Amino acid sequence: MHDLFTEVWESVRRNRLRTILTGFAVAWGIFMIIVLLGAGNGLMGAFNQGGRDFASNTMMMGGGWTTKPYDGLKEGRRVRLDMSDMERLDKEPFAQYVDDVTTTHTQGGFTMTYGRRYYTNVSLCGTFPSYSDMNKIQIVAGRFINEKDINERRKVIVLSNLMAQNFLNGGNNFRDLLGKRVKVGNFSFQVIGIRKGDESSDDRDLYVPYSTIKTIFALDNRIDQMTFTFHGLNTEEENEAFEKELKASVNTAHRAAPDDESATWIWNRFTQNLQMEKGSRILHTALWIIGLFTLLGGIVGVSNIMLITVKERTHEFGIRKAIGASPWNIMKLIVAESVTITAFFGYIGMALGMLACTLMDKTLGQSEMEVFDQSIRLLVNPTVGMDVALEATLVLIIAGTLAGLAPARKAARVRPIEALRDE
Amino acid sequence: MQIELHNVHKTYEGAQPLHVLKGVNLSIEKGEFVSIMGASGSGKSTLLNILGILDNYDEGEYFVDGQLIKNLSERSAARYRNKMLGFVFQSFNLISFKTAVENVELPLFYQGVGRKRRHDMAMEYLERLGLKEWAGHYPNEMSGGQKQRVAIARALITHPQIILADEPTGALDSKTSVEVMELLGQLNREEKVTIIVVTHESGVANCTNRIIHIKDGVIGNIEENSRHNASAFGTTTVMK
Known part of the structure; x- marks a missing residue:
């Protein structure tokens, strides 16, 4: 060599x-x-x-417009999901794949005030405890919404650290804000958690229990969309089959053709x-x-x-x-x-x-x-x-x-x- | 019989095929000092190339130590050349970017001899040929005679049975030519190496013990020349 x-x-x-x-x-x-x-x-x-920032094994589903006549109804009808569709996911054949199901309802255009400081154009976002895992929300102080908040329809709120900083005159000791009351629109909420913000538009979302917002805004059983985590669907084919079955089931329940692609939509983060x-x-x-x-x-x-x-x-x-x-x-x-x-x-x-x-x-x-x-x-x-x-x-x-x-x-x-x- | 050729033919193919060797029969004993003499175009260089396994022949048989040398693969030809033969060329054919000692080492490198050992051996041979001080010099820093002695050292280092010299004095002046021929003669006497010299110079041929004349591709007369000055060239002939 x-x-x-x-x-x-x-x-x-x-x-x-x-x-x-x-x-x-x-x-x-x-x-x-x-x-x-x-x-x-x-x-x-x-x-x-x-x-x-999101768990990769989540799907989001919402209602759309029918494109096929079915069950005596004409096409072009709006389909809206409701609470029963969320319960559907807890039953077979879907329950074996589905872990947590949540939904959110967002109502925007509020002003939030704390003492003499305020934020305009914030949104109230009613949601469930599992939302925090799915969207990888990082809590820097306090906690996220829990089951008890949901059951008791508590008027509690989670806001971003950037807002909290503003309310605390630039201070970083977020614990000071926990338990304090902020006013959103005409409603008073107690701060239970501070989450990490990322300076994006999502920062203006204030998380409150879904049941609370449902009561305040007198919502019926209908929901905008539902998000759920799943497991055991590892290939594109398995995911497609699952989506097809779920759509057929939801479509039928809402009197839309099972194979109507537009009656409901699914957005699958995994695929x-x-x-x-x-x-x-x-x-x-x-x-x-x-x-x-x-x-x-x-x-x-x-x-x-x-x-x-x-x-x-x-x-x-x-x-x-x-x-x-x-x-x-x-x-x-x-x-x-x-x-x-x-x-x-x-x-x-x-x-x-x-x-x-x-x-x-x-x-x-x-x-x-x-x-x-x-x-x-x-x-x-x-x-x-x-x-x-x-x-x-x-x-x-x-x-x-x-x-x-x-x-x-x-x-x-x-x-x-x-x-x-x-x- | 160390070298035997039976009816060897060689034709160079081409637009005008050239039949160079037309049935050469030749035998050379071990330890002989012979010359092959002929005019240019007589086929003597072709014969030497065949003897040196540098070229193939078309017909006939060539034996070295009873071993038939015919249609060898490149690899085994290289091995035979390396083990049995030593070459001395007219134009020395030293590698210009290697020093004298590196040139002498080279055949041992192809035998797989280790670096230290082959360097020592090469130095030993250079010393024997009086070139110790020149070991680190490049060929272009040496005289013709010195270069030819380096080439002889390179030919000797593998202890070959046969040394083939192609016009070894062709590029040397008369004084150095005499020295080189005397050196070859001495090697033949002391080391019992078979030496075959190809030349067209009668003075050079006269230094050898047997002169084989080749003419138009066939062996002519063979002169015994053991009494070096007895022949027609004799004492009166100068080498150049």
């Missing part, structure tokens, strides 16, 4: 300029692969960030994620392909330069063969040189690529865009992991070998007498 690399080093040293020029193309190819994959990862990271993952994989593959084609240019360059090397060293190879080098000895020399050039410059490209990814993370990755008063990051963690570095190493070694193979075979076929004649 030592001898082989001594030989390779001697050869490379004799042709420094052209080795560097050729190596540049390889470095560029790997650099592109790393930067593309890094940017791709950042983009997918930004996409996924929106979903990270959504599956599709997102699929999209992410496609993007990943596409970026690899673009990168590999860029690298191909570099590889062709290496192959080319190795052919020139072989041509130049024909006489030398002839001498080596005359004194006992086997074809394999000669081939090794060329392939090793090719792999060395590819790997060396490939690693330079990789290092620069990772540096570029880090720079991207420090600049673009930190910039945020305001869209509908929500801040969105363009790239989240646009870097590549160790796995990509390993894959790229493998690619380099294979590519270097391939680049060296044709020239090496040419070198191995050199016949000693022809070579020795070649003065």
Whole structure:
């Protein structure tokens, strides 16, 4: 091994300029692969960030408009879900998959006051205890709504830490606010919990028990939508079958055709994620392909330069063969040189690529865009992991070998007498 | 009989096929010091290439130590060359980017000898040929005679049974030519190596013990030359 690399080093040293020029193309190819994959990862990271605040195994269901006549009723009728649909999920065949069922009712346009401070345009959001797990609500002080609040229709409220901060004159001791009363519209609520806000429009949602809001606004049994968590549905097919069955059941109960796609709608976060993952994989593959084609240019360059090397060293190879080098000895020399050039410059490209990814993370990755008063990051963690570095190493070694193979075979076929004649 | 050729034919294919060797029969004993002499185009270089397993032949048989050498794979040809043969060329054929000692080491490298050992052996051979001080020099820093002695050291290092020398004095002046031929003669006497010298110079051939004439692809007369000055060239002939 030592001898082989001594030989390779001697050869490379004799042709420094052209080795560097050729190596540049390889470095560029790997650099592109790393930067593309890094940017791709950042983009997918930004996409996924929106979903990270929610439990992934949830579905939301709501009513729509019928598009088919059924049971003596014309199409174009509005379907509205009610409490019985929530109970339906607690029975078979759905109960085996469904865990928690909740619904929310949001009534907006209130002003909330606490002492002399106030917030305008806040929404009362009536909901259930399990809502907090499903939507990963983080409580920083106090607690979320519980069963007792629901049963007793308590006038209790959970608000965001940013509001609390405002009410406490910028103070951070949220406990001071627990038990205090705030006024929303004409109703007085007792603060039982402070949740973490994220400066998005959701921050203006104030959580209160569903039963409370139902009483206050004299709601009937009808609900806007229901959200539930589920388990045991692991493939897209299983999810589709479940959705179809649920829709048929709900549709029939509301006198709509079981196969009416528009009478009710289901939004499944799990399959959504599956599709997102699929999209992410496609993007990943596409970026690899673009990168590999860029690298191909570099590889062709290496192959080319190795052919020139072989041509130049024909006489030398002839001498080596005359004194006992086997074809394999000669081939090794060329392939090793090719792999060395590819790997060396490939690693330079990789290092620069990772540096570029880090720079991207420090600049673009930190910039945020305001869209509908929500801040969105363009790239989240646009870097590549160790796995990509390993894959790229493998690619380099294979590519270097391939680049060296044709020239090496040419070198191995050199016949000693022809070579020795070649003065 | 160490080397035996029976009716060896060789034709170079091409637009105008060239029948170079037309049935060569030759035998050389172990430890002989012979020369193959002929004009250019006589087929002597082709014969040497076949003897050196650098080239194939079309017809006939070539035995070394009773072993038939025919249609060998590249790999086994390389092994035979490495183990049994040593080459000395007209243009030295040293590798220009390797020092003298590295050049001498090279055959041992292809035998798989370790770095330290082959360096020591190469130094030993260079010392024997009086080139110890030149071990670290590159070929282009040496004179023709020195280069040829490095090449001889390289040929000797594997302890070959046969040394093939193709016009070994072709690129040397007359004084160095005499030295090189004397060196080869000495090796033949002391090491009992079979030495075959191909030349077109009668003075060079005269240094050997047997002169095989080749003409138009066949072996002509074979002169015994054990009394080196007895022949027509004799003392009056100069090497160049």
